[in-house]
Amino acid sequence: MSSASTISSICFEQGCWFKRERMIRVSDKRVKRLASPSSLSFRVSANSSVKSEKDIRIGLLGASGYTGAEIVRLLANHPHFGVTLMTADRKAGQSMESVFPHLRAQKLPRLISVKDADFSTVDAVFCCLPHGTTQEIIKGLPTALKIVDLSADFRLRDISEYEEWYGQPHQAVELQKEVVYGLTELSREDIKKARLVANPGCYPTSIQLPLVPLLKANLIKHENIIIDAKSGVSGAGRGAKEANLYSEIAEGISSYGVTRHRHVPEIEQGLSDVAQSKVTVSFTPHLMPMIRGMQSTIYVEMASGITTKNLYQQLRTSYEDEEFVKVLDEGAVPRTHNVRGSNYCFMNVFPDRIPGRAIIISVIDNLVKGASGQALQNLNIMLGFPETTGLLHQPVFP
Numbered sequence: 309m310s311s312a313s314t315i316s317s318i319c320f321e322q323g324c325w326f327k328r329e330r331m332i333r334v335s336d337k338r339v340k341r342l343a344s345p346s347s348l349s350f351r352v353s354a355n356s357s358v359k360s361e362k363d364i365r366i367g368l369l370g371a372s373g374y375t376g377a378e379i380v381r382l383l384a385n386h387p388h389f390g391v392t393l394m395t396a397d398r399k400a401g402q403s404m405e406s407v408f409p410h411l412r413a414q415k416l417p418r419l420i421s422v423k424d425a426d427f428s429t430v431d432a433v434f435c436c437l438p439h440g441t442t443q444e445i446i447k448g449l450p451t452a453l454k455i456v457d458l459s460a461d462f463r464l465r466d467i468s469e470y471e472e473w474y475g476q477p478h479q480a481v482e483l484q485k486e487v488v489y490g491l492t493e494l495s496r497e498d499i500k501k502a503r504l505v506a507n508p509g510c511y512p513t514s515i516q517l518p519l520v521p522l523l524k525a526n527l528i529k530h531e532n533i534i535i536d537a538k539s540g541v542s543g544a545g546r547g548a549k550e551a552n553l554y555s556e557i558a559e560g561i562s563s564y565g566v567t568r569h570r571h572v573p574e575i576e577q578g579l580s581d582v583a584q585s586k587v588t589v590s591f592t593p594h595l596m597p598m599i600r601g602m603q604s605t606i607y608v609e610m611a612s613g614i615t616t617k618n619l620y621q622q623l624r625t626s627y628e629d630e631e632f633v634k635v636l637d638e639g640a641v642p643r644t645h646n647v648r649g650s651n652y653c654f655m656n657v658f659p660d661r662i663p664g665r666a667i668i669i670s671v672i673d674n675l676v677k678g679a680s681g682q683a684l685q686n687l688n689i690m691l692g693f694p695e696t697t698g699l700l701h702q703p704v705f706p
């Protein structure tokens with residue numbers, strides 16, 4: 309690491325001055341490359357003449373979708389990650405500005421097909437492809453790359469469970485063994501060492517964040533957990549589907565995936581791991597007439613002798629040092645409006661009218677903490693940057 313001292317430029321970030329080499333804790337090889345004066349200035353991406361002055365080159369697979377665009381938006385405020393490679397499917401060949409005019413202020417490479425991408429020109433990849441297409445593609449990427457996959461393709465450890473719930477054979481069984489499930493606040497140490505992180509689904513994020521600390525502390529029962537969850541329509545992606553037309557969504561709500569939503573095994577996997585026994589949940593998602601936002605309302609039975617004050621205190625203690633998970637003041641009701649556009653999860657606990665039961669409400673923005681924000685939080689950790697880098701903006705209200 310001795311060459312790191314040759315790049316000791318001073319940076320101001322999140323209220324502190326850092327020497328640049330303190331923030332870069334990647335491999336020796338990487339630090340050497342960063343130390344070369346020419347590599348510190350401009351780099352040309354493989355697929356266009358766009359250059360990035362930032363020192364980590366990011367590839368974005370599925371950049372023309374909602375989560376891809378959200379990563380680009382967030383990276384505008386990241387001092388180190390510059391997007392130098394972007395792929396699309398139907399929109400390959402187009403400029404990002406034509407697909408997402410709100411991102412026009414950024415200098416971005418043209419969208420290309422995955423098959424034309426040169427991955428030797430990037431340091432890390434966010435994979436924002438539909439589930440079912442991702443295993444095959446990730447399997448072919450250079451092993452030196454750090455990858456955060458936003459799809460569901462690597463979230464389930466049990467291959468047969470994946471095949472049952474996703475209805476297709478797993479294409480990368482060997483790779484699955486090294487995957488770290490990236491619910492950031494609960495797996496930080498593993499994420500630091502990971503090469504491939506499976507970013508959690510939006511519903512599983514909003515549900516596991518409140519339930520994991522309570523199960524770990526044995527404060528709630530493993531049975532009769534009922535989850536009523538609601539999502540904005542952007543959760544379904546940008547691809548055209550009849551069910552997501554304005555006339556189908558506006559002025560109404562609809563349940564879907566009743567009894568068999570594919571997030572059930574992901575939620576149960578996470579909860580069972582901490583409970584150290586099988587936890588099952590009743591989970592019903594709903595589509596709401598809103599663009600972004602997600603609320604999970606969770607009904608639990610408390611362990612014998614436990615009160616909602618105990619649950620509240622446990623959550624407050626668990627998350628007191630967390631930047632992005634906030635347990636609100638007692639009695640305050642979390643609202644999706646208050647986390648919109650941000651990486652926050654707001655939660656609270658309420659006593660049910662029925663003795664022994666509690667109601668937990670958790671809200672996130674499905675596109676940020678539920679997808680792109682948490683993915684950026686994870687890549688920051690994987691590359692040794694402060695995990696809040698590029699994520700400290702305030703929610704947009706209303």
Ligand SMILES: NC(=O)C1=CN([C@@H]2O[C@H](COP(=O)(O)OP(=O)(O)OC[C@H]3O[C@@H](n4cnc5c(N)ncnc54)[C@H](OP(=O)(O)O)[C@@H]3O)[C@@H](O)[C@H]2O)C=CC1
Pocket residue numbers: 369370371372373374375376395396397398399400422435436437438439441458459460508509510542543544545546547674675678679
């Ligand atoms: N939306 C959300 O709130 C969340 C999404 N996720 C997951 O993140 C991933 C991306 O979601 P989202 O951005 O919403 O999806 P979108 O449908 O908005 O975008 C999908 C992207 O993948 C590209 N694509 C589609 N099919 C293929 C293919 N066969 N080969 C290569 N590229 C392809 C599309 O290109 P083109 O536009 O050119 O067709 C587009 O860039 C999904 O796996 C989703 O489940 C996870 C958490 C939350």
Ligand SMILES: CC(=O)N[C@@H](CCC(=O)OP(=O)(O)O)C(=O)O
Pocket residue numbers: 439458459460508509510511539540541542543544545593595678
């Ligand atoms: C509203 C809506 O359709 N939401 C998606 C979940 C989005 C998400 O988190 O999904 P992945 O597991 O696909 O990454 C769904 O229910 O399938």
